[in-house]
Amino acid sequence: MSDPTSPSAEAAADEPDVPEIDLPSDAFDAVLDALADRDPGEPLRFEGFSVARDAEGDDEDAPAEDAPAEYVLADGDRPTGLSERGLHEALSERAAAVTDWYAFERVVGEFGPRRAFLRWLEDADGATVAARYAALAEGIERAWGDLRITATVTERGERRYDVRHADDAGVPVGELDAYDDPLDARDLVTLDERGRYRPLKTAPSLAGGWVFPDLGPRDAYEAVETIYPATVVNWHREREGELDVTHWRETMARQSGIYGVVKTWDRGEGYEHVNWVAEACCDDSQCLKRREWEYDDDTDLDVDGGDGVFPCREPCSVVVSAARKWTRLESEQPRTYEFDLTPSEKEQIEAVIDAVADGRVDEIREADTKEGANRYRTRFLRAKLFDDEGNLAGVPTEPDEE
Incomplete structure (x- = not known):
């Protein structure tokens, strides 16, 4: 919470109308508990004002009707002595600020990734309570990978969250x-x-058709972290300047057993191989994370890391497994083959490779024979170029080594 400020009349006039908020008893009780834990005179701060126990009015033996004011409310330059009932009335008039404090200090709690994420959802570190509550009344939408998260506020100042696939934005909950x-x-x-x-949970292949329509703050965070494990944690570490990145060479040095073969890629050709790995596996079309790892501390890869909102701090198991396979394949000695292809057939082979690599095969209509990766065109090419054993009928220009 930032220190309270007294906005000028001009700034106050620019603030949107705050939806009418009722002060719930649990929020008021939390204020009393927080004040009881503070020394008299030590303020509890909200946006725009603060409250403290009266340091001079602490006569516990006085009759209730004669009891001195117990609380001091500082609203700008107007300190006010209040009884508990008077404090409740005063805080009810400022219910938005109080429920905002209660939502994050008591319901959300810890100063860590959960709190940072939920505040980020409603821009709580960059907008006033009035602006946020007005926006929350309409619903604040945020994207997180393939998720669409909508934050709203109830008449009691409670946060509620709708979590669904982005493709289902606007679809009625009943559907x-x-x-x-x-x-x-x-x-x-x-x-x-x-x-x-789905071996990679951050792949852009999350199925839709579902919704968590009414989650509280902690459950909303839990749902997001279940769908995209550790993404909020690493996002928070990066914001705090504490993201521990493990680059390619360090990750590969830890590999053992069947994965130890990846270490055979040396600094020369190995660097180029890692570029190919990153281009194949870490593009935005394949993974929603933003790659932050490079070849090593001193050597960046040539491939862009992507635009994802959450960072990737080290090569994942999918990348390591794929690299192991490619390491073995790349260890084969190259040979030169001759094929008789028309220019159109060469372009068709290029189109087939692109379509498979980009996952567009299912999008190509069977009747669209103008498309190089069309199924019938590809079957025709196979009938023409493959032998009876299903092998591409090329001719090696060099004999097999004995």
């Missing part, structure tokens, strides 16, 4: 499968829309 337990997300992220296993 989606609704869940209320954030751990149900574990089943939603297992398979893609075609029922295939």
